[in-house]
């Protein structure tokens with residue numbers, strides 16, 4: 001998917017909501033456990049109930065790998081379902097990969113060619129040659145971790161090297177890489193006060209913002225300095241939406257929660 005197509009979808013739906021599909025069999029409605037593939041049935045119900053309110057879905061791969069081959073099959077069915085039934089949706093494989101170039105090439109093949117995701121999250125720690133194999137794919141997007149939502153973000157990312165925070169170095173350096181227009185970045189919603197500085201370095205790139213809902217981040221605070229003229233934000237919530245109810249009405253409850261967030265976003269977009 002091109003960035004222009006993503007922006008068009010955001011404007012049409014008046015939403016920049018990304019729903020995290022982080023499925024935990026211990027949290028889903030027990031009636032689904034009798035199904036042959038409860039993970040996929042859960043995702044399908046959530047997607048069908050919320051696709052008009054969200055522009056992106058982000059399955060975190062850990063939640064599938066944790067169930068072995070069955071989890072991987074459920075992931076494959078989920079991405080195939082999204083691509084076939086809702087091709088306008090932007091899909092994110094939250095895999096946080098990155099290795100020596102030869103190995104990153106295989107990760108890129110797995111998520112872009114085989115599974116056909118539009119994007120993947122990648123850790124920048126191993127540097128340029130670990131990221132470029134992802135960037136080489138036309139109309140696929142590499143979402144580089146910059147300033148993450150967790151407490152550990154302060155262990156390395158905000159430490160200064162030569163007078164500058166490491167996460168700022170990541171943002172600046174990655175902008176010099178080949179095909180850097182295929183880059184998006186992750187900045188946690190819990191780090192809203194950093195968006196002024198971040199937008200000075202990357203005024204144009206999309207930023208994936210996890211951490212609203214269960215982690216306590218605020219959409220309004222992120223938007224105050226995070227928006228750009230193309231909107232430029234994808235705000236993700238997983239647990240806050242998909243476990244709004246753990247009963248049989250889980251999909252309707254997820255849709256209600258997603259609608260709340262979409263309406264907040266619509267109000268913000270109306271003021272742009």
Ligand SMILES: O=C(O)c1cc(=O)[nH]c(=O)n1[C@@H]1O[C@H](COP(=O)(O)O)[C@@H](O)[C@H]1O
Nearest residue numbers: 020060121148149188210214215237238239
């Ligand atoms: O890359 C991510 O998506 C990510 C980066 C980050 O800094 N913080 C973060 O929470 N995430 C992911 O975003 C999702 C957040 O889920 P909830 O806290 O349930 O909304 C999880 O899949 C996390 O792994």
